Amino acid sequence: MARNGFFTGLDIGTSSIKVLVAEYVNGEMNVIGVSNVPSAGVKDGIIVDIETAATAIKTAIEQAEEKSGVTIxxxxxxxxxxxxxxxxxxxxxxxxxxxxxIKDEDVDSVVKSALTKSITPEREVISLVPEEFIVDGFQGIRDPRGMMGIRLEMRGLIYTGPSTILHNLRKTVERAGIKVENIIISPLALTRSVLNEGEREFGATVIDMGGGQTTVASMRAQELQYTNTYSEGGEYVTKDISKVLKTSSQIAEALKFNFGTANLSEASNSETVQVEVVGSEQPIEITERYLSEIISARIRHILDRVKQDLERGRLLDLPGGIVIVGGGAIMPGVVETAQDIFGTNVKLHVPNQVGIRNPMFANVISLVEYVGTMTEVDVIAQSAVSGEELLRRKPIDIAPKPQRIVTPRVEAAPSAPVQTVPVFEEERPAQTNRTAHQEPAAQREPRQKLGDRVRGIFGSMFD
Structure with a gap:
């Protein structure tokens, strides 16, 4: 059951940083603000320069605040x-x-007892997902609170990551002036968001083709079975075009999106395009077919590597097939090329939220959906992992609070054996502001319609 309130997702990618603000009301997610800015200080999905990355995150946060009217x-x-x-x-x-x-405190205690599992010093627990609770030997219980028993057991999955990466992530977000509410495992959130109930149960694979890397995640029996990253993505296609044609990255990017296709059979041998090259005053003329050959070579190289690993893990024949998301999946011909390589059903996932029906936003949407649909038991488990004390016996739903009057903010210029996942100031009337996660949607001043506002977002985002 979804929680009511405001939730903000932050997706720190190699090529772009996205922030999405949404409000959950009666189980429905309403996107009220989104931003997308160029990334900095990030390589292969990992933060390598805290100060630079923090500056980019702050820019994305400020844009999302401006467009949503919410203080994050x-x-x-x-x-x-x-x-x-x-x-x-x-x-x-x-x-x-x-x-x-059995009360909240008991669920918290049994989760903490499961966290006593020995973890190497260089690793840290990111998340614990309860699979089932057992009360006096009775198994398969999802929420034991309110039941009577003498002994409470819990079985679940622990997700761990390198302490260094987690420290740098928290430090960077805090340096941007924002608190980390939850650290969400992106492949877990993405598979739950993108795949339907049947695909999650019988098995399917999600391929997220980002700018700097490609992430693969397979889910079966409602559990994340496999995940891997490849340090190649859409930016590598741009680099290939730039290198082969001896042209700038800006021109290469324009060629990729305006004339490129990953499917050779769709490219024309007769249609040509003029390309400005370095060291020549005269542009050269290339065919769409030649451009497609450059693009197809890189896309096939990435997907061939994915196929080898899926075959090795016996995950290529999952009934749900393969779902592709990410900015790299927008280019024409990617789905057809993937279908040819994998030999199974391949489809492109397009989010259905108004105004952001673009595969590149699938990841940040999944983060908000994951948090917004967490059960009370999940919240207790995550709080135990993070070491935060719960407000006992209080509902999870965010209760309305009186609005406060503030001066306008000045904008600045199945449990299996251990799985090791491979990696790679003028006077004027006071205004009322909303604060994300704190203030209710009711009693605020009339605002522009959601559809008009979101359309306005994208009118400026991609200028």
Whole structure:
């Protein structure tokens, strides 16, 4: 059951940083603001320059605030699959209360007992996902609260990552002036968001073709079975075009999106395009077919590597096939090329949110969806992982609070054996502001219609 309130997702990619603000009302997610700015200080999905990356994140946050009318004070950050490990875990506690009724505190305690599993010093627990609870031997319980019992057990999966990467991620976001609410494992959120119920149960693979890297994640039996990253993405296609044609990156990018296709059979031998090259006053003329050959070579190289690893893990024949998302998947011919290489059903996922029906936003949307649809038990488990104390016996839904009057903000100029995942100031009336995750949507001043506002976002985003 979805929680009501405001949630903000932050997707730190190699080529771009995206921020999305959404409000959940009665289980429906309404996107109210989004930003997309060029990335900096990030390589292969990993932060390599904290100050530079923090500046880019701050820019993205400010743009999202301006477009949504919401002050962002905390975000849910996506963590890439680099060096991710998945391990089964379990915990057990006696129910201490005299009534023997299981409460929030008991769920918190049994999760913490499962966290005592030995973890190497250089790694850190990112998330613990409960699979089932067992009360006095009765298995398959999703939420044991309110039940009576003497012994409470829990079985779940622990996701761990390198402490260095996690520290740098938190440090960078905090340096941008924002608090990290949750660190979300991007492949886990993406598979849950993109795949339907049947695909998650019987098995399917999601390929996220980003700018600097490609991420692959397979889910089966509602669990993340496999994930891997490849340090190649859409930017490498641009670099290939630039290198082969001896032209600038800007021209290469324009050629890729305006005339390029990854499917050779769609390219024309007769249609030509003029290209300005370095060291020559006269442009050269190339055919669409020649451009397609450059593009296709890189796309096929990436997908061939993915195919080899999926075959090795016996994941290529999953009934749900393959779903492709990401900015690199927008280019014509990618789906057809993937279908030819994998020999299975391949489809392109396009988000259905108004105004952001673009595969490049699938990742940041999945972060907000993941947090917005967390159950109360999931929230307790995540709080135990992060070490935060819960407000006991209080509902998870965000309750309306009185609005505060502030001066306008001045804008600045199945459990399996251990799985090791491979990696790669004028006087004027005071205005009312909303604060993300804090203030209700009611009682605010009338605003522009959602559809008109979101359309306005994209009128300026891609200028």
């Amino acid at each position: 004070d905390k975000v849910n950050v996506g963590l890439p699959a680099n060096l991710l490990q998945i391990e089964p875990t379990q915990g057990m506690i006696p129910v201490p209360s005299e009534s023997k009724e």
